[in-house]
Amino acid sequence: MKILYPDYCQRFSCLGGSCPDSCCKAWEICIDPDTVSFYHGVKGELGERLRSALAVDEDGDAYFPLVKGCCPFLDPDGLCEIHRSLGEAATSGVCRQFPYFIEEYEGFTEKCPSLSCPAAAELVLTEPLTEDVYPVPPGSPDPLLDLLARGRTAALAAAARYDFPESAARIRAMARDLQEIADDFDPGNVAYDFDAVLTDAAYADGAEEFARWLTELTERCLNFLRTDAEILTEEWRGLLETALTQPEPVAVLPTEQKAVERALRYFLYRCFLKPVNDGEVVLWTLFILLSVAVCVAVADRTGTDFRRIARLYSKEIEHDTENVEALLVFLSVEF
Numbered sequence: 001m002k003i004l005y006p007d008y009c010q011r012f013s014c015l016g017g018s019c020p021d022s023c024c025k026a027w028e029i030c031i032d033p034d035t036v037s038f039y040h041g042v043k044g045e046l047g048e049r050l051r052s053a054l055a056v057d058e059d060g061d062a063y064f065p066l067v068k069g070c071c072p073f074l075d076p077d078g079l080c081e082i083h084r085s086l087g088e089a090a091t092s093g094v095c096r097q098f099p100y101f102i103e104e105y106e107g108f109t110e111k112c113p114s115l116s117c118p119a120a121a122e123l124v125l126t127e128p129l130t131e132d133v134y135p136v137p138p139g140s141p142d143p144l145l146d147l148l149a150r151g152r153t154a155a156l157a158a159a160a161r162y163d164f165p166e167s168a169a170r171i172r173a174m175a176r177d178l179q180e181i182a183d184d185f186d187p188g189n190v191a192y193d194f195d196a197v198l199t200d201a202a203y204a205d206g207a208e209e210f211a212r213w214l215t216e217l218t219e220r221c222l223n224f225l226r227t228d229a230e231i232l233t234e235e236w237r238g239l240l241e242t243a244l245t246q247p248e249p250v251a252v253l254p255t256e257q258k259a260v261e262r263a264l265r266y267f268l269y270r271c272f273l274k275p276v277n278d279g280e281v282v283l284w285t286l287f288i289l290l291s292v293a294v295c296v297a298v299a300d301r302t303g304t305d306f307r308r309i310a311r312l313y314s315k316e317i318e319h320d321t322e323n324v325e326a327l328l329v330f331l332s333v334e335f
């Protein structure tokens with residue numbers, strides 16, 4: 001199986017004890033069954049603490065409840081006691097996988113570091129990127145996947161060429177076309193000019209109107225996130241509340257546009273192929289665009305660094321399946 005990952009993965013290095021927002025904070029760590037069995041065999045004082053720290057949630061899954069907002073095995077020096085005492089293999093599967101999202105498709109697997117990790121966010125949003133940073137998957141026997149992969153390549157190029165929201169309008173227009181093709185799918189008859197999304201001015205028609213709609217949608221989404229979504233950290237709650245009481249931007253940093261473009265490319269890479277599971281091309285595209293618009297609105301209205309907001313958004317929304325699903329339902333009502 002071919003495994004694809006953005007080229008910056010090769011430069012990823014965990015910040016360890018100096019991480020400003022460790023993955024061992026705020027999240028309750030799920031412990032997979034094999035690791036639970038292993039912990040039942042660990043001898044001595046650490047084994048007893050491991051077993052007494054385990055709890056079971058309403059779905060019957062084991063996890064470590066937080067202690068003062070952190071994993072109980074996070075040392076004061078910011079390192080993992082289990083890793084240090086028993087080795088990395090003794091940590092739970094989610095800990096070993098983090099910060100990577102792993103998506104398996106027919107014919108290839110994609111591995112992408114999460115924006116929620118400060119070290120990954122630095123690579124995704126700040127460090128220089130090569131033009132082909134996000135790899136193009138090989139042709140797939142699944143025609144819908146093939147269509148989406150080609151669409152994603154075009155969308156990534158549009159995001160790199162045009163400022164948000166023109167890139168958003170172009171990508172949305174292409175997504176509508178792809179939705180029609182997907183709804184009436186004839187694998188032998190896909191004649192779509194993917195380059196047009198980059199070059200054809202007609203794709204930007206209605207960009208202003210779309211920008212207005214996206215701004216209004218973002219306002220409703222901020223309310224939705226504050227009242228209906230699961231909130232992990234008080235910082236995110238406070239930022240949402242400030243953003244909702246401050247409808248005008250208080251700060252637009254000159255460097256932001258580049259980071260916004262890069263966040264858009266990240267979310268495109270992460271989510272544009274997801275309709276292969278449900279056929280919802282437009283819905284997932286709006287999810288991607290709205291994710292970026294929400295980060296921009298919260299950053300601008302609270303005067304907070306966009307990078308910080310994008311990281312928090314990833315931690316609060318992208319990592320929470322229930323929040324992602326809730327946002328998709330919110331969007332399906334809205335458009």
Ligand code: SF4
Nearest residue numbers: 014015019023117119
């Ligand atoms: S969030 Fe990233 S950099 Fe920080 S401890 Fe976790 S993997 Fe390392």
